[in-house]
Amino acid sequence: MCGLAKKGTNLFLITFLRAAQRAEARAEMALGETGLSLAKLGVLNHLVESGEPLTLGELAGRISCVKSNMTQLIDRLEGDGLVARVDHPADRRSVHAVITEEGRRRYAAGAKIMAEQDKELIKGFKVAELKQLHAFLERVGDGG
Amino acid sequence: MCGLAKKGTNLFLITFLRAAQRAEARAEMALGETGLSLAKLGVLNHLVESGEPLTLGELAGRISCVKSNMTQLIDRLEGDGLVARVDHPADRRSVHAVITEEGRRRYAAGAKIMAEQDKELIKGFKVAELKQLHAFLERVGDGG
DNA sequence: AAAGATTGAAATTTCAATCTTG
DNA sequence: CAAGATTGAAATTTCAATCTTT
Numbered sequence: 001m002c003g004l005a006k007k008g009t010n011l012f013l014i015t016f017l018r019a020a021q022r023a024e025a026r027a028e029m030a031l032g033e034t035g036l037s038l039a040k041l042g043v044l045n046h047l048v049e050s051g052e053p054l055t056l057g058e059l060a061g062r063i064s065c066v067k068s069n070m071t072q073l074i075d076r077l078e079g080d081g082l083v084a085r086v087d088h089p090a091d092r093r094s095v096h097a098v099i100t101e102e103g104r105r106r107y108a109a110g111a112k113i114m115a116e117q118d119k120e121l122i123k124g125f126k127v128a129e130l131k132q133l134h135a136f137l138e139r140v141g142d143g144g
Numbered sequence: 145m146c147g148l149a150k151k152g153t154n155l156f157l158i159t160f161l162r163a164a165q166r167a168e169a170r171a172e173m174a175l176g177e178t179g180l181s182l183a184k185l186g187v188l189n190h191l192v193e194s195g196e197p198l199t200l201g202e203l204a205g206r207i208s209c210v211k212s213n214m215t216q217l218i219d220r221l222e223g224d225g226l227v228a229r230v231d232h233p234a235d236r237r238s239v240h241a242v243i244t245e246e247g248r249r250r251y252a253a254g255a256k257i258m259a260e261q262d263k264e265l266i267k268g269f270k271v272a273e274l275k276q277l278h279a280f281l282e283r284v285g286d287g288g
Numbered sequence: 289a290a291a292g293a294t295t296g297a298a299a300t301t302t303c304a305a306t307c308t309t310g
Numbered sequence: 311c312a313a314g315a316t317t318g319a320a321a322t323t324t325c326a327a328t329c330t331t332t
Contacts, residue, residue, distance in 0.1 A: 001323090055314080055315095056314080056315065056316095057313085057314060057315080067314075067315065067316085068315080068316070068317080070315090071315060071316055071317085072316095088314095091313090091314080093313065093314045093315070094313090094314060094315080095314080095315065
């Protein structure tokens with residue numbers, strides 16, 4: 001975790017990014033015991049939620065990373081035994097990523113940890129406050 | 145920018161981290177024209193704000209990164225001509241980072257861009273809303 | 289031995305180039 | 311030639327080990 005000034009600026013943006021750095025670092029740390037990273041968990045999440053195999057290009061799009069990164073991320077997940085590469089039935093250029101049983105178990109464990117982290121994060125805030133914050137985040141995350 | 149699921153979860157944490165990813169990506173992109181990264185800008189910020197040279201260890205602490213990372217970050221900043229290494233006057237184990245004139249100019253340019261990004265980010269929100277959001281972010285960023 | 293910094297290697301992500309298939 | 315995936319190299323950060331000074 002590196003990069004942002006702790007003090008010295010009063011930009012909302014800096015406070016925002018710094019808070020996210022902390023939250024992300026804690027999440028990554030907590031996920032550590034499952035052997036997952038946020039990136040790996042994200043891939044498993046999409047495979048579970050979609051309910052069907054996805055091509056690497058599709059996954060890269062959903063995760064917002066470049067295709068070559070997905071190639072290597074799937075390499076690692078395959079090495080972990082959490083996904084498998086399968087030929088695309090129709091298009092021989094494409095490759096499907098399929099989640100394994102172990103992948104589902106690991107995803108469940110990771111999702112549980114993330115839910116705990118989430119609970120901790122919003123602890124002590126009123127519903128109205130969270131609504132406001134959520135509205136802000138949605139706008140930012142959508143490209144505002 | 146990679147790692148978080150776009151959809152499929154309803155965790156506040158995910159929405160939060162994903163929004164921050166977007167904001168950070170935009171900030172890095174905008175900073176690009178100055179040749180600075182958020183990490184480099186953070187170092188320059190601390191040197192400017194403190195008003196005096198800082199040791200690499202001190203900078204690493206303020207930026208929340210490991211010391212070896214600061215060594216290499218200062219290597220790059222020195223290569224850019226934005227800071228210089230100077231012997232610590234009292235302790236010969238320590239090294240001071242000093243900002244150069246060019247470093248100050250570059251920092252000013254970067255800070256201006258960040259201010260613009262900040263303005264864009266908070267555009268459309270009321271002061272009271274921002275105060276609440278800020279309170280949340282401060283708590284998260286402090287380690288709550 | 290402890291503190292400060294550095295070095296070399298590992299991990300993750302992006303970019304440019306390439307290879308295969310359409 | 312365009313689309314999908316991969317490979318090899320560059321950039322950034324962290325970790326482990328080392329070197330110097332206290």
